[in-house]
Amino acid sequence: MRSCAGTWVLPNYSKVSCFNGNNISLSFPSRFGSDTQKYTVLKSFPIASAASVSGSGAQYSGSDQLLDVQTKQKKRIAGVDQDELVEDxxxxxxxxxxxxxxxxxxxxxxxxxxxxxxxxxxxxxxxxxxxxxxxxxxxxxxxxxxxxxxxxxxxxxxxxxxxxxxxxxxxxxxxxxxxxxxxxxxxxxxxxxxxxxxxxxxxxxxxxxxxxxxxxxxxxxxxxxxxxxxxxxxxxxxxxxxxxxxxxxxxxxxxTQKVVEGHQSGTNNHTEEDGSNSNNMGNPFIQFSNILSKFARFISQAIMRIVKGMTVMLSSLYKRFLSAVLRSTLAIMLVRMLINKFGIAAVRNAWYDSKQVTEDVINGYTKPLRTKGWDKALVEYTAxxxxxxxxxxxxxxxxxxxxxxxxxxxxxxxxxxxxxxxxxxxxxxxxxxxxxxxxxxxxxxxxxxxxxxxxxxxxxxxxxxxxxxxxxxxxxxx
Structure with a gap:
């Protein structure tokens, strides 16, 4: 490949011409006639080692460079490169x-x-x-x-x-x-x-x-x-x-309005109960029924205390399990994904007029994402x-x-x-x-x-x- 005033001449009468200083145009004869086929690639790709032309088409072998660009984009979260985080x-x-x-x-x-x-x-x-x-x-x-x-x-x-x-x-x-x-x-x-x-x-x-x-x-x-x-x-x-x-x-x-009637109702019930007790003191069936009622309340209260204790225990186990899940690698990945997908959108959505959200505002909110451990810290906060x-x-x-x-x-x-x-x-x-x-x-x-x-x-x-x-x-x- 030889250079001639900004144009590189390749085998098989193909040309690589540079224009605007930004892009590179490949042109070579079509297999069906004298018309040329043109392809444009980024100038940043090295032509000498990455491009080869053979007869009817061009094949670019710089897939590694393209893969590196894609990988670097994936490592950016809310526009912040996660390979350039600061320790302090x-x-x-x-x-x-x-x-x-x-x-x-x-x-x-x-x-x-x-x-x-x-x-x-x-x-x-x-x-x-x-x-x-x-x-x-x-x-x-x-x-x-x-x-x-x-x-x-x-x-x-x-x-x-x-x-x-x-x-x-x-x-x-x-x-x-x-x-x-x-x-x-x-x-x-x-x-x-x-x-x-x-x-x-x-x-x-x-x-x-x-x-x-x-x-x-x-x-x-x-x-x-x-x-x-x-x-x-x-x-x-x-x-x-x-x-x-x-x-x-x-x-x-x-x-809601405080229920005062409950106290009054309790007072009335108490009065009615006293009246009923006075009237039924000599009725053995009523007395036996009252004893059974008190015993049932005692048993139900005991059961409720047991259930409450089990609830506290299960709640403690649940919180331990939840804490372990939240501090897992999967949770960290989820936090990074959510911040990347919704972080900037949430900032814009917080404003009445999202058009007023300038780059300075976005940079101010995303600056903390440039520190190491920001993702783990958010997981710890959530936990x-x-x-x-x-x-x-x-x-x-x-x-x-x-x-x-x-x-x-x-x-x-x-x-x-x-x-x-x-x-x-x-x-x-x-x-x-x-x-x-x-x-x-x-x-x-x-x-x-x-x-x-x-x-x-x-x-x-x-x-x-x-x-x-x-x-x-x-x-x-x-």
Whole structure:
């Protein structure tokens, strides 16, 4: 094969001509006449070793290179090459990123301090600084600190204090660790705590309140982060000044009127029973029937206790089996497949107008997929969520919601496709005295899609909630 001014002449009067610097055109005589047959291949394939022409056709022998390209595409998950993962998440950090260790886990977080800004220092009085309240932002499933980037500064300026957002384990750039760690409790004892569990996220939230040197903090939870905010309140209600739930992924109970008639009915039954007993004291058949009835109740209660014990045992065995399945190689493969197929689509679906989802947004959400162990961490998180035993000793959350005493704001988008707005409306009825704000033409991410409206809603809520408590209220800058 010889070269001539950008054209390679091959045997059997065939030619390979280069055009536009990108493609290569093969042409050679047809077996049926003088017309030529033309084929175009990528210029990146080496012609000298990969292409051969013989008489009536061309055969490309570079299948290995093509197979390598296909294999590399298969190794990309949500557009991220899984052969180029980093061991240390800190290598992917932003200039304003911070890391701190909590119970053996390096937690990635960001802090915006309004008081450090010159213009804020001039506008906030010294008296206000002493009673100012900080704010902690808790992201949802599959999100990270990135989700709060647009509102951290305006929220900090609104309260005139510090706003902190951190990545919960399994998400963002927080380190991936073993499933069980020993965490020191308040009384000096240590107990095993799964870093991927809800309990760990609650303890980490309370840790960051101390980290900010704040007496109390306003907790802002988005989607699944709302559950962390609520459970943090129940863990230490004296440390929480207010709760803001954004598109809360908390299943709201159906509020029903308390049945008062049951007590009255019981009273009437008791009276009737007394009357019947007085009338039938001398009837041996009635007395014998009552004895049999009491004996039957005793036997049924004993059977129910046995069944309950068997249920607990079977539940424990089921959870062990489920935990083993969730931590299997098959589960990891399933997680990778789901993230690859639905990850980016879920981000777009979370917005009211998916056309506003830019490449920067996609890159922000997929950055954690560039760290080693992200898939195993998601599996561990799922296993911890489905096999959580710590919550079994507590009453159901639906029954505890009415016990929340601090100010609560619930924000939802009217076109939320992930957590419908009707759930937020029902949740507002389950939490006494809570405020509900519905943002129009907004999806699952009000703090990303409608920044100005979201911040305005938060300001209005804080002014109302703390208007009667000047000693605790934050300085809301309008």
């Amino acid at each position: 998440p800190k290598l992917l950090a932003d200039p304003d990123s911070c890391f701190c260790e909590f119970s053996g886990v390096e937690i990635h977080h960001k802090v915006y301090d309004a008081q450090l800004q010159a213009h804020e220092a001039e506008s906030v009085s010294s008296e206000t600084k002493s009673v100012v309240t900080s704010m902690i932002l808790l992201h949802g499933f599959g999100a990270s600190v990135f989700s709060w980037n647009r509102v951290m500064k305006p929220l900090a300026e609104a309260i005139g204090s510090k706003v902190l957002a951190f990545d919960r384990p399994a998400f963002g750039l927080t380190s991936r660790r073993d499933s069980v760690r020993h965490l020191s409790s308040g009384n000096g004892e240590s107990k095993p705590v799964n870093p991927y569990s809800l309990a760990f996220s609650v303890l980490a939230t309370l840790y960051f309140i101390d980290f900010l040197a704040a007496e109390k903090a306003i907790l802002v939870g988005h989607s699944a982060g709302s559950l962390v905010a609520v459970e943090s309140y129940f863990e230490a209600p004296e440390r929480v000044a207010a709760i803001i739930l954004v598109a809360p992924a908390i299943f709201a109970p159906i509020i 911890a969520m489905l096999t959580d035993t710590a919550s079994e000793s507590k009453p159901p959350l639906a029954k505890r919601l009415r016990d929340i005493k601090c100010p609560v704001l619930i924000v939802t988008g009217d076109t939320d496709r992930i957590v419908p707005s009707w759930n937020a409306e029902r949740l507002s009825r389950a939490i006494p005295g809570s405020y509900l704000e519905v943002i129009k033409h907004c999806g699952h991410l009000p703090h990303e899609e409608k920044v100005d409206e979201f911040v305005s809603v938060v300001k209005k809520f804080l002014q109302k909630a703390f208007d009667d408590s000047p000693q605790q209220r934050p300085q809301v800058v309008v």
